[in-house]
Amino acid sequence: MSKEAAMTLHAEPDDVARSDALAGCECGHCGRRYFPKRTVCTECGSDGAMADVAIEGPGALYSHAIVQIAPKIFEVPYAVGYVDLPGDVRVLGQIVDWDRQPLKQGMKMQIDHAPIATEPDGSKRVSFVFRPAAD
Amino acid sequence: MYGGSQVHVIGGAMTPFGKHPDQTAERLAQRAVLDALADAGLRRDAIEAAYVGSVFQGSLAGQRVLKDLGMTGVPIYNLENACSSGGTALAQACLAVAAGQVETALVVGMEMLSTRGSGPLALSTGDPEIEQGLTMPALYAMRTRAYLDKYDGSIEGVAQVTVKNRRHAAGNKNAQFRDPCTVEEVLASRPVADPITLLQMCPNADGAAALIVSSKPPASGKSVKVLGSVVASGRFAQGHRDLTVPDITIEAAKKAYEMAGLGPEDVDLAEVHDAAAIAEVVYYEALGFCGAGEGLALLAAGDTAIGGKIPVNPSGGLLCRGHPLGATGVAQAVEMLWQLTGRAEGHQVEGAKVGLAHCTGGGIWGVDNGACTVHLMGV
Known part of the structure; x- marks a missing residue:
């Protein structure tokens, strides 16, 4: 572990090799999974016992909002939602294609990656996103 | 209850809440403090400690409020706990009074938001x-x-x-x-x-409020127990x-x-x-x-x-x-x-x-x- 990583509780999400998964971690002591990655397990307290793991979809949409007023870097309207991924990992993310069908609690959501914001320097912020799964 | 101790709120005041861009947080809070002291029928030298809650008012908010009232010298605690900053200040004041550290404490809550622009408040970055x-x-x-x-x-x-x-x-x-x-x-x-x-x-709004907390209830009966x-x-x-x-x-x-x-x-x-x-x-x-x-x-x-x-x-x-x-x-x-x-x-x-x-x-x-x-x- 680099010195810098050891100083911070939340590691930056790595570049994911797969566009349909999240780069998370799993505690080697208690098995708790996390996203984003961290070094300390909030469940069992282990420190430095995390192993990288791909957190895969599909997950289930718990709740969502259509955001109409937001900081300037985001283009409104857009959808955000809480998705419960397998292994009890809840993640908040933007939902793409939200306007093609009504979003409903329990709807299956796939993981994808897309630009979600324009940074002040004009570059795009690319992030994981959720996409309603095809039936 | 705090064991055998009693904690009373013996005075309180607030400014009208709203958009007061011509004011400062300090001035709003000073008005609330003076009105709370008057409500309690106390002189300013009765205050033995001050607990001040705010979020965006910067370092030493309480000192900036109280120095211009000639009320510094006592311990001043500045507390930030997001929307619960004022409630946290009250809880800490009650504890100090209950513990007998002070007889009478001042609680202040203050915030100036209209000068921060419109729209939803910007949340912390890095989350x-x-x-x-x-x-x-x-x-x-x-x-x-x-x-x-x-x-x-x-x-x-x-x-x-x-x-x-x-x-x-x-x-x-x-x-x-x-x-x-x-x-x-x-x-x-x-x-x-x-x-x-x-x-x-x-x-969003600008406003301030103040309370006097004491182990000694006033004779007036205009007080409540915590x-x-x-x-x-x-x-x-x-x-x-x-x-x-x-x-x-x-x-x-x-x-x-x-x-x-x-x-x-x-x-x-x-x-x-x-x-x-x-x-x-x-x-x-x-x-x-x-x-x-x-x-x-x-x-x-x-x-x-x-x-x-x-x-x-x-x-x-x-x-x-x-x-x-x-x-x-x-x-x-x-x-x-x-x-x-x-x-x-x-x-x-x-x-x-x-x-x-x-x-x-x-x-x-x-x-x-x-x-x-x-x-x-x-x-």
Whole structure:
């Protein structure tokens, strides 16, 4: 572990090799999974016992909002939602294609990656996103 | 109770809440401090310590308020706990008085938001959910949807919170929004984060409030006892969380009731943290005023209106008073002092003996809320 990583509780999400998964971690002591990655397990307290793991979809949409007023870097309207991924990992993310069908609690959501914001320097912020799964 | 100790709130005051861009937070707070001292009938040298809650007022906010009143020299504690900063300041003052460290302490809550621009308050950076585009109204929108999905309610039912609180605020000269409104107007107001519209969210505001807390009750009888005083922080969880069950409020309320030896059935009125309309409904349930899923029915029956079984936010709450972050928790306690001593002009709950004040907030990833305070007061 680099010195810098050891100083911070939340590691930056790595570049994911797969566009349909999240780069998370799993505690080697208690098995708790996390996203984003961290070094300390909030469940069992282990420190430095995390192993990288791909957190895969599909997950289930718990709740969502259509955001109409937001900081300037985001283009409104857009959808955000809480998705419960397998292994009890809840993640908040933007939902793409939200306007093609009504979003409903329990709807299956796939993981994808897309630009979600324009940074002040004009570059795009690319992030994981959720996409309603095809039936 | 604090063992064998007694803690009394013996004076209080607040400025009108609203947009005061021609003022400073310090000037607003100084007005509240002087009025609170006058209300308690005390000279400034009676204050042995000061507890000052604010969020965006910077380093040494309390010193900047008190130095110009010639009130420095005593210990001054500046406290930041997001929306619960003022409630946290009150809790710490009560503790110092109960412990006998001081006889009389000053509590101040203050915030100047109108100079920070319009729109939803910018949330802390570096939070993984904020980076994805989460806003506070979006979080409340998800809470609203989760509640309606779980209990089959209607958004019209939720909008009734704003309608009721506007009705209450009509009689509160310190509230920002005092005009009556209808469900239709609430739902037709500007969309913020569907299904949340502007009138379902509390407005930003400027304001300050101050309280005098003492182990010695005044002869006047215009004081209340602090029966329970609790600060809680939210527990982190990565996994599933039911957005209709605010664990931090449930835990703080349970501890406050235990401390006071009271239950929700003993509470005659409450000021709760209605930062959004749905929040008040969820807190009816979390504070024990009704069972899970019964919040909208309690509201529809008029039980939480002035004249009902358990009036909630007779002041108009955050939705109408506005929410100058650090000031809110102290203002709620000032409302309790006025209500329980029969001085809540225009929005009095008749015969109230026990009141509850509840603040919660601070959106950070993985916890229901950052910080929550619950105070029970009585006469």
